Amino acid sequence: MKIHEYQAKELLRAAGLAVPQGRYCSTSAEVKAAYDELETELCVVKAQIHAGGRGKAGGVKLVRSAAEAEEAADSMFGVKLITHQTGPEGQEVRRVWVEEGSAIASEYYIGIVVDRETQEPVMMASSEGGMEIETVAAETPELILKAGYSPDAGLNEAEARRLAAGIGVPEALLDQAVVFLVGLAKLFCEKDCSLAEINPLATTEGGGVIALDAKINFDSNALFRHEELSPLRDLDEEDAKEIEASRFDLNYIALDGSIGCMVNGAGLAMASMDVIQLHGGSPANFLDVGGGATKENVTAAFRILLSDEKVKAVLVN
Numbered sequence: 001m002k003i004h005e006y007q008a009k010e011l012l013r014a015a016g017l018a019v020p021q022g023r024y025c026s027t028s029a030e031v032k033a034a035y036d037e038l039e040t041e042l043c044v045v046k047a048q049i050h051a052g053g054r055g056k057a058g059g060v061k062l063v064r065s066a067a068e069a070e071e072a073a074d075s076m077f078g079v080k081l082i083t084h085q086t087g088p089e090g091q092e093v094r095r096v097w098v099e100e101g102s103a104i105a106s107e108y109y110i111g112i113v114v115d116r117e118t119q120e121p122v123m124m125a126s127s128e129g130g131m132e133i134e135t136v137a138a139e140t141p142e143l144i145l146k147a148g149y150s151p152d153a154g155l156n157e158a159e160a161r162r163l164a165a166g167i168g169v170p171e172a173l174l175d176q177a178v179v180f181l182v183g184l185a186k187l188f189c190e191k192d193c194s195l196a197e198i199n200p201l202a203t204t205e206g207g208g209v210i211a212l213d214a215k216i217n218f219d220s221n222a223l224f225r226h227e228e229l230s231p232l233r234d235l236d237e238e239d240a241k242e243i244e245a246s247r248f249d250l251n252y253i254a255l256d257g258s259i260g261c262m263v264n265g266a267g268l269a270m271a272s273m274d275v276i277q278l279h280g281g282s283p284a285n286f287l288d289v290g291g292g293a294t295k296e297n298v299t300a301a302f303r304i305l306l307s308d309e310k311v312k313a314v315l316v317n
């Protein structure tokens with residue numbers, strides 16, 4: 001499950017980690033009020049969609065007056081923002097987050113995922129903050145430092161210090177960075193996250209260490225342990241067909257092609273998609289109806305496949 005940046009920042013704040021003050025707004029009148037309440041000249045208006053890369057697409061704007069804040073928000077509301085993470089159809093901006101601007105000294109990348117080989121969470125840190133981590137990984141992998149840790153013991157301070165110093169956090173700010181990294185590592189496990197990405201974590205001219213962006217995804221299989229997280233789900237951001245599929249326990253992911261796939265088993269579903277692709281077609285979806293699928297599940301799956309206007313044929317494998 002994905003959540004918005006402002007929700008991720010609220011979780012960070014609740015865990016005692018440094019994030020900018022901000023307000024969540026769905027009208028330009030709210031944006032104006034938010035700017036006035038924040039009482040800092042520099043503020044940032046940020047489109048709230050479940051995708052990164054907003055900065056380059058016009059979804060993050062620095063403003064220096066209430067009028068500029070309103071203007072920035074008006075340029076976002078109702079717009080389908082297209083970033084490298086949204087797909088070509090883009091994602092509609094319904095709400096924005098207005099937060100205090102920081103005087104940035106440097107930007108760093110911090111991310112945590114589960115390493116399936118070591119079967120532990122691994123923190124990745126890089127001096128190349130603000131950049132897409134996939135690009136850094138492909139072009140300059142030596143600039144990504146890693147530290148695995150056990151969920152029980154957490155990330156130890158020495159490892160956190162090695163990462164922070166290794167990516168170039170200045171000596172005077174190392175203690176603050178260590179607190180942030182250790183706290184983030186703990187939050188990742190406590191909330192059963194599948195991804196926690198702070199890009200950028202910034203050092204500021206005033207001598208602070210603060211998360212300017214935050215992306216947190218949760219392991220859907222663990223959501224039953226976290227009632228507190230279910231209100232954070234935003235169905236507006238999810239594909240209607242995927243929502244319907246989740247009601248029937250179908251593993252369904254919508255794609256852009258024209259051949260619907262109805263398959264038992266995730267491995268066979270992947271192989272079927274590969275074969276379609278190999279022969280010049282393109283799959284409209286990934287679908288694993290599961291081994292013990294009932295008549296009701298299969299009926300629901302067909303209904304979902306056929307509701308997709310792009311589907312010209314269905315391959316049942």
Ligand code: ADP
Binds near residue numbers: 051101
């Ligand atoms: P995205 O990753 O979706 O492009 P970010 O939240 O990372 O969005 O914002 C993009 C850039 O905007 C950041 O790398 C940073 O330089 C700047 N920025 C974001 N939030 C702030 C802030 N509160 N103060 C100053 N600059 C900011």
Ligand code: MG
Binds near residue numbers: 130213
């Ligand atoms: Mg970012």
